[in-house]
Amino acid sequence: MFLRILYKKGDGTLDISYENRVDKLHIWTRHTLQWIPHFHDSIEIVCLLTGNADVMIGGEHYTLTAGDFAIAMPNVLHGYYREEDIDAFLLIVPRYYCDAYATILENHTVTTPVIRAEQHGGRLTERIRELIRTYKSTSPFRREILAGCFTVLFGEVFSYTGMTESRKAPEETERRLIAYCLENYMQEISLDSLADSLHVSRSYISYIFSNKLHVSLPDFIGSLRVAEAKRQIENGAGITEAALNAGFSSIRTFNRRFAKESGMTPREFKKQIADADGTPDTTKPA
Structure with a gap:
């Protein structure tokens, strides 16, 4: 699972999968689409060309098929759940590209974030x-x-x-949970510690992860740690050093989680980077 998460910490930006790109436009071609729930200050667009993808936007779940189009507005939770071969355009679009609609977007949001292929008849795909x-x-x-x-x-x-017309975001608790995990994923985190820190019941936190975010707490934390370990390995850290720095308590646990997330061992990942002269083949520009 390759993550795209931006979250501002007190000492800067936590960089899980890319640098702070909130002020830059990025367009990629993707062949897999699976990321845990996240949010950022830009607009995220997916234009699915082939295959199927399960997406969550604002707590609602949708299945995209070829030709469908999805949009996540700034600071709206979204994630992708199905890992299989697809072809898609993925865009991260800074707010200023939407300035012409700034007035209406101050107090309005999209009614539905998904546009079906039969609705636009390929028109939006050609726009992309x-x-x-x-x-x-x-x-x-x-x-x-x-x-x-x-x-x-x-x-x-x-x-x-x-x-x-916009209402108070019903997903504030979800965002607080994700923000806390992003801030503290290198430490031990449990349902009990989350409940104590956020003053939310343990059962409600479990409900959010299981029924809204569709990812377990251990899988969520594990994904964050693997992404951080990958970043450190890409920057030259040794495997053991990267694992411990990312919050793993044992190399055995790290190896197992890394293989589950990446489909390869940490050593294979490190070799892949070396073979590519330090440029991992994770996301390719369109």
Whole structure:
């Protein structure tokens, strides 16, 4: 599982899978789509080209099929659950590309975050392809053209999703849970310690993980630790050093969790990095 999580800590940004890209546009082609629930300050878009994917956006669950389009607005919890071969465009879009709609977005959000293929008839997919062509261009007006492309894209997207007046986010507890785990995942975390720290009942925390986030607490923490260990290995740390720094109490547990998350051993991962001259093949730009 390759994570994309941004969370501001008191001493900077916790970098799980990439640097603080909140102010930059990123477009990728993906062939797998599985990440635990996360949130960030940008807009995240998935345009599924082939295959099926299970997504959670704002606590609601959807199954995407080829041609479907999903959008997660800033600071809305979202995650992806099915690990199988797919083809998809994934975009992380800074807020400023949506400035034309800033006024309405101050107190409105999308009514439904998923647009089915039969609704847009391929129109949104072509908009994304047009964005990618512009994204790759060397035009001196590339940024301005991109801004225009996004203005058109979001106008069409919002016409399909509809807009609803925002209410108090019902997922505040979920966000607090994730934020706490991101802050403390290198320490021992249990349902009891979460309940004591967040003043939320143990049973409700268990319910949130099982029924809303669809991931167990141990799997969530394990994924964060593996992602951190990967980052350290990529930066030159030894396997044992990376495991202990990431919060694992034993190398045996680390090896087992790493293999479950990555489909390879830590040594194989380290060799893969060395073979690629230090550039792991995890996410490829579109």
